[in-house]
Amino acid sequence: MNDQTKQYYDALKAKEYRKERKPLSDPLPEMYEPPYDSDCYVRYYKTVLSEAFPILLPGDDFGFHKSCTDVSRGLRAGNYTLNYARVIGEGFGPVLDRLKARVAKESDPEKLELGNAMIACIEEIPPIVEKYRKAAEDAGHVRLAEALTRIPWEGAKTFYEACLFFQICIYFLRSGMTAHLGLGRFDQYMLPYFESDLKRGVPEEELFETLERFFISLNVDSDSYHGIQAGDNGQSIVLGGFNVSGDYQINRLSELCIEACRELKLIDPKINIRVGKNTPFEVYKKGTLLTKEGLGFPQYCNDDVVIPGLIALGYRPEDAYDYVVAACWEFIIPNVGADIPNRCSMDFPKIVSEVLDEHLTGAETFEDLFAFVDEKIRANADDFLTKGNLAEEAPLPLDAVFLDGCLESLKGVYSGGARYMNFGAHGPGIAIAADALMAVKELIYEKKVLTKELLLDALHADFEGYEDVRKLLLSCPKMGNNEDPVDELAGRLMESFATHLNGRPAISGGIWRAGTGSAQGYISRGKRCPATADGRKAGEPYPSSFSPALGMKTNGLLSTIQSFTKFDLKKVINGGPLTIEVHDTVFRNELGIEKTAMLVKEFIDLGGHQLQINAVNRETLLDAKAHPENYPNLIVRVWGWSGYFVELAPEYQDHIIKRLEFEY
Numbered sequence: 001m002n003d004q005t006k007q008y009y010d011a012l013k014a015k016e017y018r019k020e021r022k023p024l025s026d027p028l029p030e031m032y033e034p035p036y037d038s039d040c041y042v043r044y045y046k047t048v049l050s051e052a053f054p055i056l057l058p059g060d061d062f063g064f065h066k067s068c069t070d071v072s073r074g075l076r077a078g079n080y081t082l083n084y085a086r087v088i089g090e091g092f093g094p095v096l097d098r099l100k101a102r103v104a105k106e107s108d109p110e111k112l113e114l115g116n117a118m119i120a121c122i123e124e125i126p127p128i129v130e131k132y133r134k135a136a137e138d139a140g141h142v143r144l145a146e147a148l149t150r151i152p153w154e155g156a157k158t159f160y161e162a163c164l165f166f167q168i169c170i171y172f173l174r175s176g177m178t179a180h181l182g183l184g185r186f187d188q189y190m191l192p193y194f195e196s197d198l199k200r201g202v203p204e205e206e207l208f209e210t211l212e213r214f215f216i217s218l219n220v221d222s223d224s225y226h227g228i229q230a231g232d233n234g235q236s237i238v239l240g241g242f243n244v245s246g247d248y249q250i251n252r253l254s255e256l257c258i259e260a261c262r263e264l265k266l267i268d269p270k271i272n273i274r275v276g277k278n279t280p281f282e283v284y285k286k287g288t289l290l291t292k293e294g295l296g297f298p299q300y301c302n303d304d305v306v307i308p309g310l311i312a313l314g315y316r317p318e319d320a321y322d323y324v325v326a327a328c329w330e331f332i333i334p335n336v337g338a339d340i341p342n343r344c345s346m347d348f349p350k351i352v353s354e355v356l357d358e359h360l361t362g363a364e365t366f367e368d369l370f371a372f373v374d375e376k377i378r379a380n381a382d383d384f385l386t387k388g389n390l391a392e393e394a395p396l397p398l399d400a401v402f403l404d405g406c407l408e409s410l411k412g413v414y415s416g417g418a419r420y421m422n423f424g425a426h427g428p429g430i431a432i433a434a435d436a437l438m439a440v441k442e443l444i445y446e447k448k449v450l451t452k453e454l455l456l457d458a459l460h461a462d463f464e465g466y467e468d469v470r471k472l473l474l475s476c477p478k479m480g481n482n483e484d485p486v487d488e489l490a491g492r493l494m495e496s497f498a499t500h501l502n503g504r505p506a507i508s509g510g511i512w513r514a515g516t517g518s519a520q521g522y523i524s525r526g527k528r529c530p531a532t533a534d535g536r537k538a539g540e541p542y543p544s545s546f547s548p549a550l551g552m553k554t555n556g557l558l559s560t561i562q563s564f565t566k567f568d569l570k571k572v573i574n575g576g577p578l579t580i581e582v583h584d585t586v587f588r589n590e591l592g593i594e595k596t597a598m599l600v601k602e603f604i605d606l607g608g609h610q611l612q613i614n615a616v617n618r619e620t621l622l623d624a625k626a627h628p629e630n631y632p633n634l635i636v637r638v639w640g641w642s643g644y645f646v647e648l649a650p651e652y653q654d655h656i657i658k659r660l661e662f663e664y
Contacts, residue, residue: 007211009059011060020452022068024068038113049172052128060213062141062216064171082402083335099118114409114411130476159193159202169402208256214266233645236272239274242278261295265633273299273300275301276604287300289593294584298612301609302606308320326575338418341513344426345521346514347424352532353531367446381501381504385506420565422510424512424514427546430479432547438486439533455533477532479549481554481559487566494572495571505617514573514574522541526539570609581617614637
């Protein structure tokens, strides 16, 4: 990085700018509760912007950082990827002109309310931009001041202007109520600006510095914009991927994005790489070099599984080929989609636990027992269709400006403006549920070394006084060791889930879709789940998403990959990655990097849908927990995002420490 980039980078690390933030003097409008309306959104948005003031860091030619400390409590929505490229290319001026012309032709009161709210949101932008332009001019940030004389009212013409415009978009969208903002296929829609600058003679080195400073700007407010934990902010970008013609779309900008992340070692943006059987092996190696840095990304997404899986659910082929990930890992469509992929969760360990309580003594065969599991999954899916469909979604006028179709129809993001508004359900704890069923099948129905009554007594006692029973349960086959009997049970659970949920109608007009993710449910649901028949004690956490049970000893990384790729994962395409922890010493030489890249490719070739790898060191993590002041920049993968280890709540830190740590 050059001197200016380093100055900006050092200012980010020093965090002194955070002291400039101030609380709002006027209280925010009451929490955004039903019944929702656009006027409430606009009042909130205007209140936040009315007291916003410029914060500029040394070396900063982006700006547009958060200046108020009590804004995030209003954040309510998001988890989609908007059409930034359209607005960046057109400029807010022409967008506003089109919007006013559309509103002038409308007579429907509801549409007029939304249209006028969209206009009001855009009209709040120029005064704030002028504040920043003047502040940049006064502080000698010449490049920023000059750019703000044109954009964002006009469309971007250079790579720097496009990146700056993007930062401005993020700033204003987050000044509303949008929490998780996916950044989409950055290397595709920003490529024309990058290539145009190269043709004009701008050196690639200069463009790389611009890219790095843009990435730094994404991190300035990472402590403020978050969901469950600091860092959970949805700033994921997607690189690569195949087009409809089967061509792999990796380019020089894709490579520079990876290089910038390797050099900066920051939590944002979170990198996702779309791959498939025909992806060049060099892409896996570049991704592995990024993993080596201990950032917890890239996350890999398999086009060979995801695209046909989305098409099977009714997505248009051209949209399926353009898919991205939401805040964490859910597969969504950018620009035109407002899917809600985290509406409900199919809690597999709890389901199996309830079935054992209710039906084990009366089930004469294991198949009788599994039939009750299948019925319980169906009942939960039916419940999703009623309870899951009742939640009302907020109108988001500024977001509607960026979502294709909303301006033309004057319908909101969640009220008919989007092409897709499908609902997704997570599937936490699949491995625990499969392991529990395997233990029951083997010990009670096959070997008959354990009675039903004794097992239930042990579970109800949380194994207190039943240590021998727990030892038996722990000794049974576990998912992650490439053992067909237990892996097949996991497949049957997912098949049941997909059969009873996929394609069923949602009140939004879309459909439901099943997945293998957990989000934060691996902690929260684990706390509420009693002891399970795999030997897990009550309250212990689940594995993160689609992964082996915590503390389970495996036969190695290849066996784990084989276990988790036997099922047709196109059927659970809401998403949810296999998450594995690899000891950081694996990457000490070229051989380790080569082996890891080959294992990632093997996972993809075998039909895995998503994979994320954490390069960790248990001793380092333990020391960081004990002495956080020594590790302010230690980054880990949490569930579908990366964050600073010392900023996480203790239960999340402990979970990462307990996860499997593979070595070669």
